[in-house]
Amino acid sequence: MHLVLVDGSSFIFRAYHALPPLTRKSDGLPVGAVSGFSNMIFKLTEDLKGENEPTHFAVIFDYSGTSFRNELYDQYKAHRPEAPEDLIPQFPLTRAATRAFCLPSIEQEGYEADDIIATYACQMRDRGGKVTIVSSDKDLMQLIDDDHVQMLDTIARPGQPPMRWMGPEEVMKKFGVTPDKVVDVQSLCGDPVDNVPGIPGIGVKTAALLINEYGDLETLLARASEIKQQKRRESIIEHADLARISKKLVQLDCNMPLDVPLDDLVRQPLEAKTLIPFLKAMEFTSITRRVASVLEIDPDDFEPDAELAAKGASIPGAIDVSDGPAPASGVAGPDAHAEKVLEAIRAIPCNLDDYEIVRDETALANWIADIVATGHVAVDTETTGLDNQAADLVGICLSTRPGKACYIPLGHTTGNDDMFGGGRAEGQMDMRLALDMLRPVLEDPAILKIGQNVKYDMGIFARYAITMAPIDDTLLMSYALDGARNNGMDALALRWLDHTCLKFTDLAGTGKNQLTFDKLEIEPAAKYAAEDADITLRLWHILKPRLVAQGVTTVYETLDRPLTPVLARMEARGVSVDRQILSRLSGDFAQRAAALEETAYELAGEKFNLGSPKQLGDILFGKMGLEGGTKTKTGAWATGASVLDDLAAQGVPLAQTILDWRGVTKLRSTYTDALPSYINERTKRVHTSYNQASVATGRLSSNEPNLQNIPIRTEDGRKIRTAFIAAPGNLLISADYSQIELRVLAHIADIDALKDAFEEGLDIHAMTASEMFGVPIEDMDPMVRRRAKAINFGIIYGISAFGLANQLGIARSEAGEYIKTYFARFPGIQDYMAEQRRIVKAQGYVSTIFGRKIPFENVNTKNPSERAFIERASINAPIQGSAADIIRRAMIRMERILTEENVPADMLLQVHDELIFEAPADKAEQAIPIIKRVMEGAAEPALRLSVPLQVDAKAAENWEAAH
Secondary structure, three states: OEEEEEEHHHHHHHHHHHOOOOEOOOOOOEOHHHHHHHHHHHHHHHHOOHHHOOOEEEEEOOOOOOOHHHHHOOOOOOOOOOOOOOOHHHHHHHHHHHHHOOOOEEOOOOOOHHHHHHHHHHHHHHOOOEEEEEOOOHHHHHHOOOOOEEEEEOOOOOOOOOOEEEOHHHHHHHHOOOHHHHHHHHHHHOEOOOOEOOOOOOOHHHHHHHHHHHOOHHHHHHOHHHOOOHHHHHHHHHOHHHHHHHHHHHOOOOOOOOOOOHHHHEOOOOOHHHHHHHHHHHOOHHHHHHHHHHHOOOHHHOOOOHHHHHOOOOOOOOOOOOOOOOOOOOOOHHHHHHHHHHHHHHOOOOOHHHOEEOOOHHHHHHHHHHHHHHOEEEEEEEEOOOOOOOOOEEEEEEEEEOOEEEEEEOOOEOOOEOOOEOOEOOOOOOHHHHHHHHHHHHHOOOOEEEEOOHHHHHHHHHOOOOOOOOEEEHHHHHHHHHOOOOOOHHHHHHHHHOOOOOOHHHHHOOHHHOOOHHHOOHHHHHHHHHHHHHHHHHHHHHHHHHHHHOOOHHHHHHHHOOHHHHHHHHHHHOEEEOHHHHHHHHHHHHHHHHHHHHHHHHHHOOOOOOOOHHHHHHHHHHHOOOOOOOEOOOOOEOOOHHHHHHHHHOOOHHHHHHHHHHHHHHHHHHHHOOHHHHEOOOOOOEOOEEEOOOOOOOOOEEEOOOOOOOOOOOHHHHHHHOOEEOOOOEEEEEEEEOOHHHHHHHHHHOOHHHHHHHHHOOOHHHHHHHHHHOOOOOOOOHHHHHHHHHHHHHHHOOOOHHHHHHHHOOOHHHHHHHHHHHHHHOHHHHHHHHHHHHHHHHHOEEEOOOOOEEEOOOOOOOOHHHHHHHHHHHHHHHHHHHHHHHHHHHHHHHHHHHHHOOOOOEEEEEEOOEEEEEEEOOOHHHHHHHHHHHHHOOOOOOOOOOOOOOEEEEEEOEHHHHO
């Protein structure tokens, strides 16, 4: 007899973290974990054939709520975070999947899955049968024996066989003792994941030494006074009761009363009539084909399970598919759980002297073993600069639990001589060896890698051919929770932990004499670096459950986290620029700037520094005596862009000349002169860096260089775009959403006239002009259309009559009439604006149509101008934010679909509503319809917009020609 027991809960969480978010196309039901779970079960049933074929088979799950262990120790598993919001509705579906595979789905109230597994295993062992426990959970290793019970880890790990069998030898490697003594070791060292206390200061190695010396826990406690090491002896004597409690917590119950007897676990063959309808209801096309092939049936002969297919039509996350109990945290709601985690993490001291410096292979191997056992690790890289495409790797920091962190020095040098450099500092690991050892962990789909701005570290590792996944990012968690406030690690540590982190400048200095990280001595550098990893892990423990408590898990899991690896790959690809074009433009801009300077001198009647606001103000409002001038706090005249715009609109030539001069000099300094300096020596391309968390609405920003602000409506801006070119043999493809924010407005505000116009493909600005001014669309005066266009886009930003008057060069009263007429023709817009003003005042934030919260501070301000700004921003934010979320969704899907369609097109840049790709010249036309399809369908299935999205796409040799 052969009994196979699958740790179902482990399968679920591994499937969830290993795969990107997946929803059922028909209704948006989250099914990513169910898909991964089903594939894992099917693969296991196929692998366990021949001599390993089971006679008995079951999948064991944890029941919701608490177990008898919580009565023994109320802090048991107190630090466990709440299940992700989009995973909760999938738990009952995994039970349904188990039954669809004709396997018993077992769970019992008051007992954990491990106890059920232990009881079945012992019963089969006592009958003389063989038992295989499919899990990598270290707590189950106490059940292993030579003759009857073994474990099987089916999670693929780089450099290891796909099915890893574990017996007493593997237990000895992990715990340093035989399986019968595992419980004693765990009683001493505890388990921070389950919050089993153990004895302070005792780790796995020390615990193994003690148990091997004294035989068992009770003997050790009885003879503790014989221990030579004073600190160890005192700790064991003082905390003996904790060790005894810990043993009760880790000891599995092999004699629990089973609701389903062992004989009922007899293996049943797969049945097409049960399995295929389930898979089709879940819309799992690939596995359906594979199962049908194995069963030698035609899947079209079966209909989807009607009940399962119908469930999930409501909002994801509130779907009633209750087939069994859903997990609970054991505390009174997600808010209470999040606060309990915060309190527990804050109570753990942060001692910089406790951090380890890993200098050799043995020490790193111990850390890797701990990472594998824990299942997650905070990772941070230390480098010579902020550009991850050019900086050199200096060291790596790791943390597996709060307070436990290390630094692995790899590239520190001796001496600070920039000309001659210095030798390699002693006490470091060989970089290649360290990376080769870490690669399996960093790439293991079963181990979660946690970072603060983890995209940077992904870019560093990618240069060493390491694809780090899956990932969590505390920066993005904070962004989903609190918007674009200061989400830097130092600020988060102060806010959540009341902890002030070491500052880089304290070690490296400031200004031109600042040292790069490789020039720092290893010991102080290690404290700074390891603290980063420790704090990041603490923040992860705190912020992860708050995502659930504040209802933003879906935003983080579907819009923010999956975009990170996409952006990392885009940054690594970079884009080619033509130096000659930029040089030519720089010369042209310099000549024009010089000519504008001469014009300004003539208009002012004297020479002055055009870049000096003070000198300009003195000429405009002093010498020339123009009206409307105001002074700043310093007493100087204000000469900002808005002031000059007003003067230019009044017909002051000098104001317009200064605006033109500022424009051309900014283009020259920011782009044509600067871009060549950003060309990477290694790749010969320009690599911008995207920031996911700096704009409140969800828009991306870019820097070093900033490619988001190149003017697209001016001739000079378009000239700069001609310098962005495709590599030889390739073309650039520009795919741009057409009027996406107006389309979102039409959907949100439910404006029938606008929706009809978009549906019919009309010229929206001409249609608006026709509606407002009663003129036919045919042969419309371009000036009339221009005014309607200005109002259309101005309304999105809450434009005032004063602002519109300035933009169109008309009287304020006339602009006010235009806006009044607009609201009369499209009354839903005014209703929408009023509702947004009410919402932001009532709750302090507004939301996009995908649930992203956009917070506003000081919403009840008494300052009229500040209040007016908040009201305008609250009107625009849901529109701009929803558009930003749509393009995020498109980017997340794009690479996968292009790969599935076998189209070799690389996504290079994102500039607001536009995506830029590079593809072989003979494949560009094949790529365009696929790119358009993905972008135009990006809102679905989560949301069905009431207006169609339209994307204009074109291929050419440079960016401007493709636009």
